[in-house]
Amino acid sequence: MRALILDDSRAMRTILRGILTEVGFEVLEAASVRDAIAVLGQGPDFDLALVDWNLPDVEGIEFVRQVRAQRKYDLVKLMMVTTETEAGQVANAIRAGANEYIMKPFSKQAVAEKLALLGFKISQSEHA
Amino acid sequence: MPVKFEDFDFVRQVVRDHVGILLDTWKTNLVETRLAAIARDEKLASVDDLLRHLRARPRGPLSTRVVESLLTTETSFFRDLHPFEALRQFIFPDLIAQRQAQRRLAVWSAGCASGQEIYSVAMLIREHFPSLLDWSLQLVGTDVSSTMLEKAAKGRYTELEINRGLPAAALVKYFEQHGLEWQIRLELRAMVEFLQMNLAGTWCALPKMDVIFLRNVLVYFDVEKKREILARVRQQLHPDGFLFLGGAESTINLDNDFQPTYFGSAVVYKLRARVGEAA
Numbered sequence: 001m002r003a004l005i006l007d008d009s010r011a012m013r014t015i016l017r018g019i020l021t022e023v024g025f026e027v028l029e030a031a032s033v034r035d036a037i038a039v040l041g042q043g044p045d046f047d048l049a050l051v052d053w054n055l056p057d058v059e060g061i062e063f064v065r066q067v068r069a070q071r072k073y074d075l076v077k078l079m080m081v082t083t084e085t086e087a088g089q090v091a092n093a094i095r096a097g098a099n100e101y102i103m104k105p106f107s108k109q110a111v112a113e114k115l116a117l118l119g120f121k122i123s124q125s126e127h128a
Numbered sequence: 129m130p131v132k133f134e135d136f137d138f139v140r141q142v143v144r145d146h147v148g149i150l151l152d153t154w155k156t157n158l159v160e161t162r163l164a165a166i167a168r169d170e171k172l173a174s175v176d177d178l179l180r181h182l183r184a185r186p187r188g189p190l191s192t193r194v195v196e197s198l199l200t201t202e203t204s205f206f207r208d209l210h211p212f213e214a215l216r217q218f219i220f221p222d223l224i225a226q227r228q229a230q231r232r233l234a235v236w237s238a239g240c241a242s243g244q245e246i247y248s249v250a251m252l253i254r255e256h257f258p259s260l261l262d263w264s265l266q267l268v269g270t271d272v273s274s275t276m277l278e279k280a281a282k283g284r285y286t287e288l289e290i291n292r293g294l295p296a297a298a299l300v301k302y303f304e305q306h307g308l309e310w311q312i313r314l315e316l317r318a319m320v321e322f323l324q325m326n327l328a329g330t331w332c333a334l335p336k337m338d339v340i341f342l343r344n345v346l347v348y349f350d351v352e353k354k355r356e357i358l359a360r361v362r363q364q365l366h367p368d369g370f371l372f373l374g375g376a377e378s379t380i381n382l383d384n385d386f387q388p389t390y391f392g393s394a395v396v397y398k399l400r401a402r403v404g405e406a407a
Contacts, residue, residue, distance in 0.1 A: 085287055085308075086305070087299075087300065087303075087304070087305040087310075090296055090299060090300050091300045093296070094296055094297055094300060098296070099296075100295070100296050101296035101299070102291055103287045103290075103291055105288075106288075106291050107288070107291070107292075109292070110288075110291040110292050110293075113204065113206075113209075113292055113293040114291075114293075116209050117206070117209070117293070117295055
């Protein structure tokens with residue numbers, strides 16, 4: 001499984017990378033939409049992209065639209081990972097083609113549960 | 129200040145008397161933290177002062193507050209996912225076929241805490257089995273904690289709670305935002321009923337259930353209480369009904385009338401057919 005993390009915060013990328021590698025993803029990172037498009041253009045197949053909303057060049061939702069405009073990425077799961085918490089923004093992200101949405105701050109368990117919702121077979125620890 | 133052994137033992141006994149649960153001996157830190165917080169909130173001079181009040185009235189409202197503060201309330205929407213997949217793919221289609229004559233279906237979330245489990249069932253029904261909305265449908269959540277039930281009935285959750293297991297599409301469809309909180313829409317709340325009930329005490333009158341969720345609840349009781357509760361669950365379940373336990377729980381060595389059955393990745397407990405009964 002391969003994932004792309006698109007977030008301009010190095011700290012956030014590190015946190016997400018830690019969570020994803022622990023459950024078996026190979027991870028690539030990008031700090032802007034332009035970088036992310038370039039990484040995609042280099043050819044590796046992705047199963048998942050975690051996308052921040054507020055980025056230095058254009059909004060992360062624009063990346064979602066661009067990915068969804070290309071049929072070859074139909075199977076890639078896109079999840080917004082953002083501090084944006086308005087109901088309208090969640091709805092807009094889904095309309096643009098995001099499969100899931102998680103609000104910052106989040107727990108590791110919350111990310112694992114979202115990955116399970118997206119159909120990734122990862123082991124989730126049972127909580128009492 | 130660390131709680132004294134005899135005080136911890138007393139609090140443990142109060143919890144056991146109220147809800148039948150024996151706190152693990154390693155939970156001294158939890159007891160210390162919760163007692164200190166309650167003492168502050170009640171404007172009592174100290175934890176010792178709080179303990180004096182508890183000893184004077186071990187069944188009063190203050191002891192109820194202490195007990196409720198020590199119960200585990202961890203839950204999430206669509207928790208562990210497999211049980212809900214089993215409901216969607218196998219169990220509800222089966223029950224809908226079996227109950228065509230009665231058009232009656234009842235689901236119980238026992239030990240429901242803040243209600244996410246039974247609301248998940250309600251969302252699943254609206255999403256995948258809307259024909260059930262014309263049936264006599266009873267979705268019941270019970271818990272021993274009045275504080276939890278109040279929260280469950282309001283159906284209001286924080287961002288941290290709606291981050292947990294809830295599909296984004298369901299958030300948009302079934303919740304409305306109130307500042308930093310999200311509330312389940314009225315049409316979904318109206319499908320669900322919450323009742324206060326102590327699983328180790330007297331049970332309120334409930335309908336016979338088609339599906340019972342008793343997940344991550346038995347784990348807190350001793351073996352004898354587990355057996356008692358399972359025996360009563362057996363009476364409460366239709367002979368062809370379905371019981372879900374937590375991933376780390378089982379009926380093995382507790383109640384031989386239940387038989388584990390696999391539906392996809394979910395383990396579901398069914399009652400063994402008795403001699404003379406149809407399977």
